[in-house]
Amino acid sequence: MAAGLSAIVLFSSLGGTSYAWGSPFILGLIAASIVLLTLFPLIEARAAEPILPLALFRNRTFVVTSAVGFIIGFALFGVVTFLPLYLQVVKGHSPTVSGLLITPMMAGLLVTSILSGNLISRFGHYRPFPIAGTAIMSIGLFLLSTIGVSTPTLRTAAFMVVLGLGLGMVMQVLVLAVQNSVDYQYLGVATSGSTLFRQIGGSIGVSAFGAIFSSNLASELATRVPHSVHIPTGANPAVVRHLPAAVRAPYIAAVAAALQPVFFAAACVAVAGFLISWLLRELPLRQTAKADGVGESFASPRGDSSEYELERILSSLLQREQRQQVYEGLVERSGLAVTPPEGWLLNRIAERAPTSAPALATELHVPRERLRGPIEDLTRHAYVTAGADGTLELTDSGLAARERLIAAGREELCRLLDGWRPEEDEALRPVLRKLAVALVVDMPGDWGSAQAGTTSGVAATSASHG
Numbered sequence: 001m002a003a004g005l006s007a008i009v010l011f012s013s014l015g016g017t018s019y020a021w022g023s024p025f026i027l028g029l030i031a032a033s034i035v036l037l038t039l040f041p042l043i044e045a046r047a048a049e050p051i052l053p054l055a056l057f058r059n060r061t062f063v064v065t066s067a068v069g070f071i072i073g074f075a076l077f078g079v080v081t082f083l084p085l086y087l088q089v090v091k092g093h094s095p096t097v098s099g100l101l102i103t104p105m106m107a108g109l110l111v112t113s114i115l116s117g118n119l120i121s122r123f124g125h126y127r128p129f130p131i132a133g134t135a136i137m138s139i140g141l142f143l144l145s146t147i148g149v150s151t152p153t154l155r156t157a158a159f160m161v162v163l164g165l166g167l168g169m170v171m172q173v174l175v176l177a178v179q180n181s182v183d184y185q186y187l188g189v190a191t192s193g194s195t196l197f198r199q200i201g202g203s204i205g206v207s208a209f210g211a212i213f214s215s216n217l218a219s220e221l222a223t224r225v226p227h228s229v230h231i232p233t234g235a236n237p238a239v240v241r242h243l244p245a246a247v248r249a250p251y252i253a254a255v256a257a258a259l260q261p262v263f264f265a266a267a268c269v270a271v272a273g274f275l276i277s278w279l280l281r282e283l284p285l286r287q288t289a290k291a292d293g294v295g296e297s298f299a300s301p302r303g304d305s306s307e308y309e310l311e312r313i314l315s316s317l318l319q320r321e322q323r324q325q326v327y328e329g330l331v332e333r334s335g336l337a338v339t340p341p342e343g344w345l346l347n348r349i350a351e352r353a354p355t356s357a358p359a360l361a362t363e364l365h366v367p368r369e370r371l372r373g374p375i376e377d378l379t380r381h382a383y384v385t386a387g388a389d390g391t392l393e394l395t396d397s398g399l400a401a402r403e404r405l406i407a408a409g410r411e412e413l414c415r416l417l418d419g420w421r422p423e424e425d426e427a428l429r430p431v432l433r434k435l436a437v438a439l440v441v442d443m444p445g446d447w448g449s450a451q452a453g454t455t456s457g458v459a460a461t462s463a464s465h466g
Contacts, residue, residue: 001051004036005200012207017214052193053186061181062190064280065174066197068130071273072170073201075141075266078209079163082262083144087156088237090149090256095237104157108164113172120285126173126180127282133169134274140166141267148256166270170277171198181283205269209262216261220254334408336401337381342374343405346383346394350402353393360392 011029019026044050056062080102087098116129140163147156175194182190225247243251331343338346348364349355357375361368375392378384383398394402 001037001040004033004040005203007033007036009203009207012204012211016211052196053189056182056186056190056193059181059190060279061177061281061283062193064276065178065194067276068134068170068273068280069174069194069198070201071269071276072134072137072167072174073198074205074208075137075201075269075273076167076205077202078205079141079144079263079266081206082209082213082259083160086147086256086259087153089240090252090259091153092237092240093153101153101157102160105160105164105167108161109168109171110164112165112168114168116169117172120173120176124285125282126177126285127280129169129173130177130277130280131274133166133173134270134277135166137163137166137170138267138270138274140164141263141270145260145263145267147263148260149253174198177280177283180285205266209265212265213258213262216258217254220257221251224250224254330405330408330412333411334401334404336404338377338383338401339374342377345371345374346378346398346402347405349378349384349392350394350399354391356390356392358390 007029011026011033014029015021015026041054044052045054083102083105084095084098087093087101088095091098093101112133116133120126120129140159140161143159143162144156147159175191178190178194179187240248240252328340331338331340334343336343345360348360352360352363357368357371360366361371364371375384375386378398379386381397381401382395383401385393385395387393
């Protein structure tokens with residue numbers, strides 16, 4: 001796959017510029033990319049542990065979101081590459097200023113990514129957002145294809161805002177849709193695969209748009225600059241600064257004219273994404289889909305396993321839930337006649353046994369007098385035994401009670417993971433138990449001061465049990 005994609009990037013970058021399209025080298029790269037990318041699924045189909053399971057491609061949502069993600073990456077990264085070139089060469093801004101001038105696009109992306117996430121969580125429908133986002137993105141790219149030498153920078157910034165508004169409605173939702181549609185065992189690879197196709201699109205987009213720009217720049221320079229004037233064909237601010245005054249204006253005009261087809265081609269690609277986005281099906285939104293935040297909008301790659309994805313999702317969900325209600329319901333579900341603080345302390349003793357009240361008070365950062373009542377109650381229930389020297393240990397009944405709390409925690413996880421049943425997969429049962437133990441360990445109840453001794457989420461807590 002890596003070799004095939006590299007061949008695509010090379011022939012799209014070098015074809016028509018460094019080498020003629022009909023040259024043996026370019027034709028060889030094209031042939032190599034076709035052969036290698038054809039071999040990749042054939043080999044993956046026979047692999048015991050494939051990098052990209054082909055079963056994912058039987059999932060319509062994964063296929064559609066991957067195709068839209070490829071197009072988004074193709075258009076986005078290609079455009080982001082050439083916007084600074086326009087701002088520096090055509091408008092004469094410094095690299096720092098040109099970077100700051102791209103901020104409006106990121107501001108638009110931030111606004112709609114947050115807004116779309118909140119609306120999806122509230123109404124439970126995600127399909128309209130990629131459709132509307134790709135449409136707005138196409139409009140923004142078309143507007144950018146009209147910028148030239150005389151276009152005010154403020155107008156260009158407004159066009160970038162439109163582009164960002166469209167992007168923010170698409171990138172986050174694509175990951176959400178994938179995670180909402182795949183089985184638990186494919187959660188990690190589906191999330192990473194979605195990012196993979198977006199980055200593949202970005203790599204090819206930069207190369208393809210670079211070829212369009214280079215070809216158009218050579219044609220524009222040939223018509224605007226006399227043949228007797230020798231100037232570099234590469235467009236960069238250093239070239240502009242050293243050009244004679246009589247040549248500088250036509251050179252800048254040539255660069256601006258060569259950039260317009262790049263943005264127009266990106267707009268056409270975005271329209272294709274708009275058409276494909278209509279194929280996305282609306283599935284009932286799982287509660288787990290609410291766990292992803294604005295970070296997904298920025299296309300940061302992740303190589304996380306399904307286990308890590310599950311821990312991250314549960315940690316996010318529990319932060320959104322009323323934790324006190326979760327713990328009360330968990331203890332009630334276990335059928336034990338204990339309070340949430342007693343259940344919490346039962347697990348703390350189990351982790352540290354043999355231990356003592358002074359040691360627990362020190363390790364948990366809890367005043368000793370606050371421990372006295374729960375310890376007495378656990379001793380009265382015969383869950384904990386206290387030795388003559390004050391040593392605390394769990395009795396057989398205490399160990400059984402702890403297992404009931406863990407089982408209740410497992411049920412709570414399955415409630416949060418509606419639509420997934422990881423407990424049915426034998427290989428994943430240890431992961432589910434680890435998370436269930438973490439859930440019941442982090443049970444401060446009404447002990448506000450005990451919070452300092454606990455972790456803030458399931459993922460952080462479960463790391464200590466790994």
